[in-house]
Amino acid sequence: xxxxxxxxxxxxxxxxxxxxxxxxxxxxxxxxxxxxxxxxxxxxxxxxxxxxxxxxxxxxxxxxxxxxxxxxxxxxxxxxxxxxxxxxxxxxxxxxxxxxxxxxxxxxxxxxxxxxxxxxxxxxxxxxxxxxxxxxxxxxxxxxxxxxxxxxxxxxxxxxxxxxxxxxxxxxxxxxxxxxxxxxxxxxxxxxxxxxxxxxxxxxxxxxxxxxxxxxxxxxxxxxxxxxxxxxxxxxxxxxxxxxxxxxxxxxxxxxxxxxxxxxxxxxxxxxxxxxxxxxxxxxxxxxxxxxxxxxxxxxxxxxxxxx
Numbered sequence: 564x565x566x567x568x569x570x571x572x573x574x575x576x577x578x579x580x581x582x583x584x585x586x587x588x589x590x591x592x593x594x595x596x597x598x599x600x601x602x603x604x605x606x607x608x609x610x611x612x613x614x615x616x617x618x619x620x621x622x623x624x625x626x627x628x629x630x631x632x633x634x635x636x637x638x639x640x641x642x643x644x645x646x647x648x649x650x651x652x653x654x655x656x657x658x659x660x661x662x663x664x665x666x667x668x669x670x671x672x673x674x675x676x677x678x679x680x681x682x683x684x685x686x687x688x689x690x691x692x693x694x695x696x697x698x699x700x701x702x703x704x705x706x707x708x709x710x711x712x713x714x715x716x717x718x719x720x721x722x723x724x725x726x727x728x729x730x731x732x733x734x735x736x737x738x739x740x741x742x743x744x745x746x747x748x749x750x751x752x753x754x755x756x757x758x759x760x761x762x763x764x765x766x767x768x769x770x771x772x773x774x775x776x777x778x779x780x781x782x783x784x785x786x787x788x789x790x791x792x793x794x795x796x797x798x799x800x801x802x803x804x805x806x807x808x809x810x811x812x813x814x815x816x817x818x819x820x821x822x823x824x825x826x827x828x829x830x831x832x833x834x835x836x837x838x839x840x841x842x843x844x845x846x847x848x849x850x851x852x853x854x855x856x857x858x859x860x861x862x863x864x865x866x867x868x869x870x871x
Contacts, residue, residue: 578607579607579674580647582658587616590660592622596612600625604674608627609629612633613643613650615639615640616636633647641749648732656732664773666773668771675769682762683763684728686724686765686767694776700840701847708830730753734762738757785850791851791852792864793870796859813855816852816855825841
């Protein structure tokens with residue numbers, strides 16, 4: 564791995580470390596970096612771009628003043644997040660992805676949350692893309708439909724969004740070191756270790772990112788099949804005593820996902836709705852179910868190495 568090293572240790576410790584990962588060749592980090600650069604007080608935070616895009620050019624445009632770049636061509640998304648976590652110097656580390664651009668006030672909300680909940684894991688709100696087509700809407704409902712600010716404020720969501728979370732660095736490296744080394748920062752497994760180790764969870768409605776549009780249905784289904792195979796295979800490997808329960812329960816997963824997400828589709832505010840949203844969402848649920856079942860039975864294969 565190569566790239567510009569993080570800020571020297573003689574520099575003042577940052578109030579917050581922000582790890583922005585870039586892996587998908589079609590997603591550029593500049594919009595998220597420009598949004599961070601515009602945040603009041605960004606000079607007190609360090610921003611680490613963990614860039615896994617092969618042949619990527621250095622970022623351009625408005626950039627945060629304390630930006631460092633870790634170039635790791637070909638490294639998958641969870642391992643890029645782990646790489647950024649290991650390089651971070653703040654006591655709290657935020658994780659972002661280019662497809663979720665911070666809303667104005669994101670940094671202030673994150674810093675206020677760290678101060679109000681020291682040592683806790685913090686989850687933020689995720690807003691839907693503007694002008695979402697069927698694939699964009701299906702991806703949002705499936706992955707982030709529970710993270711609306713109103714749901715967080717009402718206490719209906721007790722989960723971390725992998726894109727827009729802040730984790731306590733010492734607890735992350737201490738409790739999750741084995742997972743980070745073996746799997747990278749794969750959010751479901753890291754969250755389970757943190758909460759099982761006594762780390763509190765707090766949800767911050769004002770720490771919001773907005774998703775960008777751009778999904779196409781075919782690539783979306785293939786990518787989520789891969790995510791699900793990685794999840795199913797890794798879960799079985801980390802909990803071998805429950806492997807047969809996961810395998811035998813696999814036929815129930817499609818019905819559970821369809822009931823959950825098709826029901827949620829009517830509650831998520833996506834603005835103008837596309838008539839193709841529910842069919843796309845149903846296909847997404849089935850693609851995930853197939854990938855999870857294959858992972859439970861046959862292992863992750865190479866799926867974890869291809870996560871964007």
